[in-house]
Amino acid sequence: DAGITQSPRHKVTETGTPVTLRCHQTENHRYMYWYRQDPGHGLRLIHYSYGVKDTDKGEVSDGYSVSRSKTEDFLLTLESATSSQTSVYFCAISEFYRGTNEKLFFGSGTQLSVL
Amino acid sequence: DAKTTQPTSMDCAEGRAANLPCNHSTISGNEYVYWYRQIHSQGPQYIIHGLKNNETNEMASLIITEDRKSSTLILPHATLRDTAVYYCIVRVGGSGNTPLVFGKGTRLSVIA
Numbered sequence: 001d002a003g004i005t006q007s008p009r010h011k012v013t014e015t016g017t018p019v020t021l022r023c024h025q026t027e028n029h030r031y032m033y034w035y036r037q038d039p040g041h042g043l044r045l046i047h048y049s050y051g052v053k054d055t056d057k058g059e060v061s062d063g064y065s066v067s068r069s070k071t072e073d074f075l076l077t078l079e080s081a082t083s084s085q086t087s088v089y090f091c092a093i094s095e096f097y098r099g100t101n102e103k104l105f106f107g108s109g110t111q112l113s114v115l
Numbered sequence: 116d117a118k119t120t121q122p123t124s125m126d127c128a129e130g131r132a133a134n135l136p137c138n139h140s141t142i143s144g145n146e147y148v149y150w151y152r153q154i155h156s157q158g159p160q161y162i163i164h165g166l167k168n169n170e171t172n173e174m175a176s177l178i179i180t181e182d183r184k185s186s187t188l189i190l191p192h193a194t195l196r197d198t199a200v201y202y203c204i205v206r207v208g209g210s211g212n213t214p215l216v217f218g219k220g221t222r223l224s225v226i227a
Contacts (some may be wrong), residue, residue, distance in 0.1 A: 033214055043159065043202075043217035058214065090158050104151070104215060106158025 003027055006091050008109040014115055017080040021110050023091030025071075031094040032074040033104070034058075034066065036087040043090070049074055081114040088112075119203045124222040127197075133190040135221055137203030140184040146206060148179060150188045150216065152199040159202065159217070162188065193225045 003026035013019050018049060033048040035058075045058030047066040055066050063085060067075045078085055091107040120138040127133040139148065149164040163170055163177045165186075170177040176189040190197055202220040 031214075035217070037118075042152075042219040044214060045214055048214050061217070088156075092158070103161045104159070106160070108155070109158055 004091060004093055004105060004107040006089075006110050008110060009108065010111045012113045012115065013081050015082055016080050019081050019112065019114075021074070021076045021089055021091075021112070023074045023107060025074075025093050027093060027095070027105075028071055028094055030071075030095040032068065033092040033094070034064075034074070035078045035090045036060065036085075037090060037109075038087050042043065046076065046089075081112075083114050086112060086114045118206055119218060120217065121201075121203050121221045126224050126226055127190075127193045129183070129195060129225050130227050131132070133193040133197065133223060133225070135188040135190075135201050135223065136185065137188070138185045139205045142183050142205050148177065148202040149202075149206065150175070150177065150184050150199075151201055151202045151204070151215075152166070153202070153220070154196075154199040162201075174194075188189070193223075195225050195227060197223065198225045199223060 005024045007022045013102055032050055034046040035043045036046055037043050044060045046064050047055055047058055047070040048053045052068055052071055056066055065077045089110045092104045095103045147164050147166050150162040152157040152162055153159040162174050163172055165177045165179055167179055179186045200220040200222050202217050204215050206215055
């Protein structure tokens with residue numbers, strides 16, 4: 001399995017505080033993604049990166065920012081957390097496989113609770 | 116990318132084949148069909164993907180109809196550990212700047 005580490009695994013914070021989630025990979029893969037998962041909504045893409053300093057928005061990017069200053073780390077920041085951002089956050093990387101890069105590997109997730 | 120339609124839930128007896136359908140009637144010629152699954156509270160796991168030919172690997176088989184408007188994921192001998200949500204995704208292959216979009220999937224329950 002791909003080496004992906006998400007930290008922290010669990011976090012409880014208060015409304016209005018900044019929060020940063022970290023995704024670290026040891027595979028040197030180009031593409032990295034942040035998804036959130038909520039009951040009734042499935043997995044939704046927040047932001048993704050296709051290289052160092054190259055990022056783009058996903059379908060639910062409002063209230064989130066990302067940074068990728070080196071290949072192995074992709075940070076997700078909630079500038080001012082809100083209760084609607086309580087969710088499970090998954091990081092993923094993609095491997096070039098059979099001529100495409102659609103083989104995603106996911107981290108174990110971060111459970112974030114905003115009170 | 117083409118939209119997919121999957122049943123919300125299915126049951127399968129342990130040891131029997133699980134056949135999970137996916138409808139993608141608006142698929143275009145350069146779009147691949149991907150399958151992932153998510154076991155409770157874990158991150159999704161890649162299963163298989165294909166363009167037009169049937170595919171098989173150690174986890175499952177993917178059968179794509181000749182007109183490519185639908186496909187079936189087959190788990191030949193389902194076990195309790197196959198209980199999960201299964202996602203069918205259609206996307207243009209090789210377009211690395213277009214990430215996979217997951218729908219709500221099919222919740223498969225394997226019953227002893």
